[in-house]
Amino acid sequence: GNSVTQMEGPVTLSEEAFLTINCTYTATGYPSLFWYVQYPGEGLQLLLKATKADDKGSNKGFEATYRKETTSFHLEKGSVQVSDSAVYFCALRLQTGANNLFFGTGTRLTVIP
Amino acid sequence: DAGVIQSPRHEVTEMGQEVTLRCKPISGHDYLFWYRQTMMRGLELLIYFNNNVPIDDSGMPEDRFSAKMPNASFSTLKIQPSEPRDSAVYFCASSFMGTGSYEQYFGPGTRLTVT
Numbered sequence: 707g708n709s710v711t712q713m714e715g716p717v718t719l720s721e722e723a724f725l726t727i728n729c730t731y732t733a734t735g736y737p738s739l740f741w742y743v744q745y746p747g748e749g750l751q752l753l754l755k756a757t758k759a760d761d762k763g764s765n766k767g768f769e770a771t772y773r774k775e776t777t778s779f780h781l782e783k784g785s786v787q788v789s790d791s792a793v794y795f796c797a798l799r800l801q802t803g804a805n806n807l808f809f810g811t812g813t814r815l816t817v818i819p
Numbered sequence: 820d821a822g823v824i825q826s827p828r829h830e831v832t833e834m835g836q837e838v839t840l841r842c843k844p845i846s847g848h849d850y851l852f853w854y855r856q857t858m859m860r861g862l863e864l865l866i867y868f869n870n871n872v873p874i875d876d877s878g879m880p881e882d883r884f885s886a887k888m889p890n891a892s893f894s895t896l897k898i899q900p901s902e903p904r905d906s907a908v909y910f911c912a913s914s915f916m917g918t919g920s921y922e923q924y925f926g927p928g929t930r931l932t933v934t
Contacts, residue, residue, distance in 0.1 A: 748927060749912070749925030751925065806875065810861075812862065
């Protein structure tokens with residue numbers, strides 16, 4: 707079936723450290739891939755996306771590249787800040803027209819000063 | 820735009836009572852989604868609508884849960900009777916397929932506690 711597998715959390719980093727959160731997927735065809743972020747007490751909001759193989763999504767210093775050969779969409783940031791502390795969700799949308807998203811379980815990131 | 824609006828933000832009720840959660844999607848959006856978030860199960864899609872018509876309700880846990888969308892600007896999720904295991908944060912999200920972006924915009928959620 708269609709699914710998203712995320713790196714288990716929680717992840718704790720010092721400010722200015724490098725961040726990687728792994729995400730792999732299983733899906734038929736060529737899905738679109740997303741990273742959503744949930745700050746404490748809020749709903750999810752779109753962080754970045756990629757709609758085809760080799761596309762790189764980027765926003766707020768975060769990047770992720772759609773790798774078809776490894777079915778991955780890992781999230782990276784070169785230098786995290788305390789304000790990046792949140793839960794990060796990887797998600798996919800199937801190519802086939804249904805508009806629902808399949809979400810991963812989320813990875814909690816805490817950045818300490 | 821005000822974004823997706825949900826009410827109430829917090830609800831505490833006793834087991835057996837009826838609970839109604841409300842959602843106002845972003846104006847012009849044609850898809851509406853209801854999700855449930857718990858520590859144990861993460862984020863689960865319960866049901867979604869397209870142009871006010873339910874498309875997939877396979878995530879609705881059981882008959883105690885029902886959802887309606889009487890018009891393009893309002894949806895409800897009802898639990899009757901409520902049970903302690905229904906305690907969770909319930910999110911509503913909306914999207915507009917016409918732009919091709921498929922981005923879902925989430926509301927702030929309703930935190931439900933059933934005692």
